[in-house]
Amino acid sequence: MARKRKQAYKQAPWRRQIQSIGLSLLPVVAIAVIISLYLIISAQAAAAGLQIMNLHYEEEEILRTIANQRSQLAWITSYSQMQKRTEKMGYEVAPESDVHYITIAGYQGQNAVLIAPPPGVKNRPTSINNDLYKQSLSSWILSTFFINSSNSLEGDS
Amino acid sequence: MKKSNGLRLNLIGISLSLASILIILQMVRIQNSTKHQELSEWADEEYSYAVENYYPERGNIYDRWGRLLAGNEDVYEVGVMLEYVTNPSTIAQTLDGINQLNYKEIFSAASKSYDPEKSVYAVLTDFLPSGVIDTLSQIKQDFEIENPYGKKENLPSLRGVVWNPHLKRSYPENSLASNILGFYSYMDRENGIGYYGIEEYYDDLLTGMPIETFMPRNPYLLEELPDVPAGASLVLTIDREIQAMVEKKLDDAVEEHEAESGTVIVMDPRNGEILAMASQPRVNLNQYWKYEDEFEDKTPFNRAISETYEPGSVFKVLTMSAAFDNGTVDEETIFNDPGRFEYGGSVIYNWNRRGWGKQTMQGCMQHSLNVCLAWVATEMGNNDFYEYLQAFGIGRRSNIDLGGEEIWPLSAPGDSNWYPIQLATNSFGQGVAVTPMQLAAAVSAVANEGKLMKPHVLKAIIQDGKQYDTSPQVLSVPIKPKTARTMNLMLMESLKEESSLATVPGYSIAGKTGTAEIPVEGVYGTELTNASFVGWGPVNDPQFLVYVWIEKPGSSPWGSVVAAPVFSSITQDLVKFLDIPPDDNIQNLTAKST
Numbered sequence: 001m002a003r004k005r006k007q008a009y010k011q012a013p014w015r016r017q018i019q020s021i022g023l024s025l026l027p028v029v030a031i032a033v034i035i036s037l038y039l040i041i042s043a044q045a046a047a048a049g050l051q052i053m054n055l056h057y058e059e060e061e062i063l064r065t066i067a068n069q070r071s072q073l074a075w076i077t078s079y080s081q082m083q084k085r086t087e088k089m090g091y092e093v094a095p096e097s098d099v100h101y102i103t104i105a106g107y108q109g110q111n112a113v114l115i116a117p118p119p120g121v122k123n124r125p126t127s128i129n130n131d132l133y134k135q136s137l138s139s140w141i142l143s144t145f146f147i148n149s150s151n152s153l154e155g156d157s
Numbered sequence: 158m159k160k161s162n163g164l165r166l167n168l169i170g171i172s173l174s175l176a177s178i179l180i181i182l183q184m185v186r187i188q189n190s191t192k193h194q195e196l197s198e199w200a201d202e203e204y205s206y207a208v209e210n211y212y213p214e215r216g217n218i219y220d221r222w223g224r225l226l227a228g229n230e231d232v233y234e235v236g237v238m239l240e241y242v243t244n245p246s247t248i249a250q251t252l253d254g255i256n257q258l259n260y261k262e263i264f265s266a267a268s269k270s271y272d273p274e275k276s277v278y279a280v281l282t283d284f285l286p287s288g289v290i291d292t293l294s295q296i297k298q299d300f301e302i303e304n305p306y307g308k309k310e311n312l313p314s315l316r317g318v319v320w321n322p323h324l325k326r327s328y329p330e331n332s333l334a335s336n337i338l339g340f341y342s343y344m345d346r347e348n349g350i351g352y353y354g355i356e357e358y359y360d361d362l363l364t365g366m367p368i369e370t371f372m373p374r375n376p377y378l379l380e381e382l383p384d385v386p387a388g389a390s391l392v393l394t395i396d397r398e399i400q401a402m403v404e405k406k407l408d409d410a411v412e413e414h415e416a417e418s419g420t421v422i423v424m425d426p427r428n429g430e431i432l433a434m435a436s437q438p439r440v441n442l443n444q445y446w447k448y449e450d451e452f453e454d455k456t457p458f459n460r461a462i463s464e465t466y467e468p469g470s471v472f473k474v475l476t477m478s479a480a481f482d483n484g485t486v487d488e489e490t491i492f493n494d495p496g497r498f499e500y501g502g503s504v505i506y507n508w509n510r511r512g513w514g515k516q517t518m519q520g521c522m523q524h525s526l527n528v529c530l531a532w533v534a535t536e537m538g539n540n541d542f543y544e545y546l547q548a549f550g551i552g553r554r555s556n557i558d559l560g561g562e563e564i565w566p567l568s569a570p571g572d573s574n575w576y577p578i579q580l581a582t583n584s585f586g587q588g589v590a591v592t593p594m595q596l597a598a599a600v601s602a603v604a605n606e607g608k609l610m611k612p613h614v615l616k617a618i619i620q621d622g623k624q625y626d627t628s629p630q631v632l633s634v635p636i637k638p639k640t641a642r643t644m645n646l647m648l649m650e651s652l653k654e655e656s657s658l659a660t661v662p663g664y665s666i667a668g669k670t671g672t673a674e675i676p677v678e679g680v681y682g683t684e685l686t687n688a689s690f691v692g693w694g695p696v697n698d699p700q701f702l703v704y705v706w707i708e709k710p711g712s713s714p715w716g717s718v719v720a721a722p723v724f725s726s727i728t729q730d731l732v733k734f735l736d737i738p739p740d741d742n743i744q745n746l747t748a749k750s751t
Contacts, residue, residue, distance in 0.1 A: 045376070063214065065231065067229040067230070071225065074330075079401045094733075099733060101736075101742045112221075113219070113222050114624060115219065116624040117623060117624065119624075
């Protein structure tokens, strides 16, 4: 009787088989998920690295272009070029008799050139590289799930 | 389920597990093997990082109003990647004639066989402007469309031709202010340095700090790339417009008077700022390698700071200032000029070899009497006279911030090369040698209430995005302010009295001419002279000092004829550039404003 009851409540063999397969596959699936996550994050990190490299080359090119255009501007506004243009436009040097001086209250004359701000003005940008880009997956997991702190970004750098 | 099925499944499970364990064991073994360590290290060394050199952009040089005098331009190096070259003939034909390249040279370079160890890349030419590269790029693309990958040998192809951009030094004003700027030897990309002038003196600042860094090839390892700050940029005290005006007037004067050369310095005596400094010859700095053609036989690059000479009568300004300052003479002192002065076994004569009778000190300066000045110096005595000269900076570098400054040491009592007669001859600028810069700086003390300011051409430095302005420095105070004012009035009156060609209508100018005989093999009395004039104004508030030196003029030997008119002409334009109204205008404007 007891044997019959036991048999009546026993799982079907195919179900037990699926359960055991499922249980043995569970860690495999978990590992696959972790690996996938790691791959995704790694791919993103690699893409960010390449982007940094590209931006670096782009920055170099922009700086070269700026320097080049500054020089080109200087060429077309050089003394000899400006002389030619003034002559072409009909300007001539004013004779002494045509020069008149007047007093302008408060006018101090032409200001000294200021190509860059003087020292003391804080305008230097800090690093534009986001701290998140420096974080590894392990440090992100640690900081997000295990360390209950809002400021704990353990950068690898 | 049959028993045999279960057994089979178990066997498969065990086999797979064993296989997995074996794989893992093998992985661990490989990971920990010494060979792996070696291979890993080798791969790291060879492929993980590349050594990259970052050369910062050379700093710019601006004039006092921010106009670019020296900058950088984008240019390209063109070369061939030998591995990819398919048609050297097309490369040679396309580049033939560019940058003086010829077919044979290019063909030979492009035909080299590829060797991964020794021969990978060959430079064809460098410093090509972007316009040429645009054309080259277009041609390369067209060929590539017709003959993809250059596979057809009978069709043209520029495969393998590559170009890399870089910056080169550029001087948009060509030869303008070349004597001040100097040049940077940009053709030598690895070891280029600054020569002469600003480029030499401030070479370290302009160059910045080149960085050699390991650049990871693995993007995972890439973090922040090194920030290479550009070299510092410099703002000069030079005014481009004044410089151009002065250079033109100097060139005209040298040509008109058939002189060998000339130099003009324009400075602000109140702070020592050099507004313009012109000298001959000059060179187009964009073709600096030709400078040896222009500067033959050790000709100085900038005569204003590198050529010493006997200044002649302009030196009398210093002698008379010293005598007034120590009380040897005053406005009432009368000197009876007999036309000759015997001292130290030699005889001093005036320029016209005759006596001028009773003269005040103003008369002595107005007529430029050597005999009078020699008497004044001997009355002062050796110690006082040479102490004053040293206080005026004679015999020492002016310490102007330009590369290549020269000096001639001042011989003083006690020196082996000093003789008693030198006290007399030095008083009128003979037997003593200075550079134009030294003399202009010394005389500027007389114009500036007795304060000798350090002459300089640097107004500000721009580094790390900040502009640092320089401050004027007082080098010494050789004479009292009262003496300086007395000298100003005396030299203004003497110019008026002699109706000098140096005067400027409407402006009060003080100044002194100079005509110095040039000794040939130690003998004076030839026709060769140094004609000069130093003047400043307006006398009530001196804002400029102009020194003109015309070397060996052919039309006339006299400074009053050759150099004085150049001073007047320059000053007439200078007052307009500096917005200095005529004296009567100042009085009217002051009256209106009060």
